[in-house]
Amino acid sequence: MDFVNSPTRYLFFTGKGGVGKTSLACATAVSLADRGEHVLLVSTDPASNLDDVFGVRLSNTPTPVPGAPGLEAVNVDPEAAAKAYRDRVVGPYRGVLPADAIAHMEEQLSGSCTVEIAAFDEFTGLLTNNAIARKYGHIIFDTAPTGHTLRLLSLPAAWTGFLQTNTQGSSCLGPLSGLNSQRERYEATVRALADKQQTTFVLVARAEPSALREADRTSHELGALGMSNQRLVVNGVFTPTSAGDEIADAMGARTLQALEAIPDGIASLPRTLIPLKRRNLIGLEAIRAMLRDECVGTIPDVFSDEPSDAMNMPPLIDLIDQIEAAGHGAVMTMGKGGVGKTTIAAAIAVELARRGHEVHLTTTDPAAHISAAIGASLPNLTVDRIDPVAETKAYRDGVLRASAKELDAAGLALLEEDLRSPCTEEVAVFRAFSRILNEAKRRFVVIDTAPTGHTLLLLDATGSYHREMMRQMSKLRPAESTHTDAQGHLSVEGVSTPMMKLQDRSYTKVIIVTLAENTPVLEASRLQDDLRRAHIEPYAWVINSSLSATATADPLLLARARGEHAMIEDVRTKRATRTFIVPWQAEPPVGAASLHHLIGAAAS
Numbered sequence: 001m002d003f004v005n006s007p008t009r010y011l012f013f014t015g016k017g018g019v020g021k022t023s024l025a026c027a028t029a030v031s032l033a034d035r036g037e038h039v040l041l042v043s044t045d046p047a048s049n050l051d052d053v054f055g056v057r058l059s060n061t062p063t064p065v066p067g068a069p070g071l072e073a074v075n076v077d078p079e080a081a082a083k084a085y086r087d088r089v090v091g092p093y094r095g096v097l098p099a100d101a102i103a104h105m106e107e108q109l110s111g112s113c114t115v116e117i118a119a120f121d122e123f124t125g126l127l128t129n130n131a132i133a134r135k136y137g138h139i140i141f142d143t144a145p146t147g148h149t150l151r152l153l154s155l156p157a158a159w160t161g162f163l164q165t166n167t168q169g170s171s172c173l174g175p176l177s178g179l180n181s182q183r184e185r186y187e188a189t190v191r192a193l194a195d196k197q198q199t200t201f202v203l204v205a206r207a208e209p210s211a212l213r214e215a216d217r218t219s220h221e222l223g224a225l226g227m228s229n230q231r232l233v234v235n236g237v238f239t240p241t242s243a244g245d246e247i248a249d250a251m252g253a254r255t256l257q258a259l260e261a262i263p264d265g266i267a268s269l270p271r272t273l274i275p276l277k278r279r280n281l282i283g284l285e286a287i288r289a290m291l292r293d294e295c296v297g298t299i300p301d302v303f304s305d306e307p308s309d310a311m312n313m314p315p316l317i318d319l320i321d322q323i324e325a326a327g328h329g330a331v332m333t334m335g336k337g338g339v340g341k342t343t344i345a346a347a348i349a350v351e352l353a354r355r356g357h358e359v360h361l362t363t364t365d366p367a368a369h370i371s372a373a374i375g376a377s378l379p380n381l382t383v384d385r386i387d388p389v390a391e392t393k394a395y396r397d398g399v400l401r402a403s404a405k406e407l408d409a410a411g412l413a414l415l416e417e418d419l420r421s422p423c424t425e426e427v428a429v430f431r432a433f434s435r436i437l438n439e440a441k442r443r444f445v446v447i448d449t450a451p452t453g454h455t456l457l458l459l460d461a462t463g464s465y466h467r468e469m470m471r472q473m474s475k476l477r478p479a480e481s482t483h484t485d486a487q488g489h490l491s492v493e494g495v496s497t498p499m500m501k502l503q504d505r506s507y508t509k510v511i512i513v514t515l516a517e518n519t520p521v522l523e524a525s526r527l528q529d530d531l532r533r534a535h536i537e538p539y540a541w542v543i544n545s546s547l548s549a550t551a552t553a554d555p556l557l558l559a560r561a562r563g564e565h566a567m568i569e570d571v572r573t574k575r576a577t578r579t580f581i582v583p584w585q586a587e588p589p590v591g592a593a594s595l596h597h598l599i600g601a602a603a604s
Contacts, residue, residue, distance in 0.1 A: 316598065331444065440508070546568070
């Protein structure tokens with residue numbers, strides 16, 4: 001771990017969701033603080049769980065971590081940052097412009113693009129603030145899942161270019177004068193990120209093909225941005241402690257195969273392997289033990305001795321029976337990155353198609369590994385993805401074609417410039433999502449969503465569209481056909497928007513996928529809270545890859561299985577209305593035959 005022994009000033013931990021970025025970032029921060037360094041640990045992840053790891057309430061101002069002198073931590077809350085950003089942009093116009101104009105400005109600034117740039121403003125401030133530079137010797141970033149991270153890191157260059165070429169009026173983020181004032185700070189951020197003497201990028205992965213492919217893609221895209229000081233950490237490496245256990249032997253063999261097939265792009269990077277631990281890393285002492293193996297045995301295991309109900313919980317095939325009963329409809333798998341949403345979505349789609357139903361399986365995830373999960377093509381099953389690049393190009397070309405007869409050359413040039421803003425991709429992907437959701441009127445549509453942050457951005461776009469549609473239609477319809485509920489939400493008879501389809505459980509069944517671990521369960525619970533605020537009630541939870549639902553006798557895996565018991569009970573009794581369980585599979589769940597085994601595999 002030479003990046004810990006001789007660290008640069010800035011350390012970024014990035015990778016596929018669920019690979020252990022937060023644990024590694026926390027362990028590195030604590031290790032440096034224990035040496036007497038002054039360290040600031042920052043999460044830019046919309047789904048941050050630093051609070052859970054350290055057991056302390058964090059905010060957007062540095063908070064000391066109890067038990068680790070010299071270490072302070074910050075959560076960059078995107079929603080809070082966006083609200084502050086909106087207040088800064090809209091504030092000067094309050095009392096000057098009419099109320100409806102103010103409301104229109106606020107609506108324009110309610111989208112995901114505003115959240116993105118507001119969080120970025122907070123991020124750049126940490127890198128360029130002189131007071132912070134004087135106080136802390138090291139700043140460690142626990143970044144969001146890869147898609148968010150790459151967008152965040154590419155914004156400095158993207159928006160610098162945008163500001164240099166777009167000098168008129170306003171953008172989707174408000175008056176350009178507000179952005180232009182930050183240009184020097186953006187440029188300083190770009191320089192710091194590309195400086196090998198200042199910044200190290202730690203690519204975190206599991207010994208799994210998908211996680212390693214994601215690390216390889218991240219490495220390539222960071223390199224293209226001039227950020228080449230990179231290290232690879234493979235976390236959770238498992239070695240069987242006794243031969244003859246089917247689950248342990250399969251897990252060990254799969255680990256070795258993944259390590260032997262590391263993609264060429266990251267194979268030459270300095271590499272660290274972190275062994276799989278007996279328990280989840282929650283609490284300061286467990287975090288300290290992560291980088292000091294000799295301490296692991298001194299940390300007592302905190303497990304429930306109560307027997308788990310995992311062996312008696314219904315398998316995935318029971319959930320598919322319930323989905324099939326409707327004859328058609330939409331199914332959305334949602335949850336923290338790395339919990340197996342793609343596998344569960346593929347298994348549901350394959351089984352419905354096997355039973356003779358017409359099924360469309362698609363993904364909104366930029367990582368898009370869904371075709372690999374299916375393998376060969378199958379009757380009744382259409383598999384594709386919502387490609388953000390292709391959808392954005394099609395949307396941009398369509399808008400320009402439609403406007404060609406109405407605008408002169410200067411107007412078209414200004415429109416084309418505006419369509420190059422980051423918001424355009426969100427709108428284009430939303431249009432594709434809405435189109436596919438509409439297909440569920442006549443067949444099954446199974447949608448594998450992106451990691452939680454992306455999913456919520458998508459739903460935010462859906463909600464904005466719904467509110468605007470209801471406002472416009474209410475002006476055109478008779479007053480008696482327009483209704484407002486207790487929360488002030490408009491509805492118009494005969495009008496159905498994508499948000500209404502998501503809220504209708506007879507039309508859309510949202511399946512939350514999690515692992516029987518503390519962080520994924522907490523994240524899934526927060527996702528459920530966010531969905532409920534949007535009046536979307538999850539249909540069921542699926543606990544995936546459960547060791548408790550297997551017959552393993554390996555000591556380390558048994559310890560981890562015992563650690564699942566409390567989480568399974570928590571989900572079953574407190575969080576989910578329906579709970580289904582999928583055992584960890586000795587055979588990788590790839591291809592129709594393996595997926596069929598997965599859905600009906602009763603715990604044994």
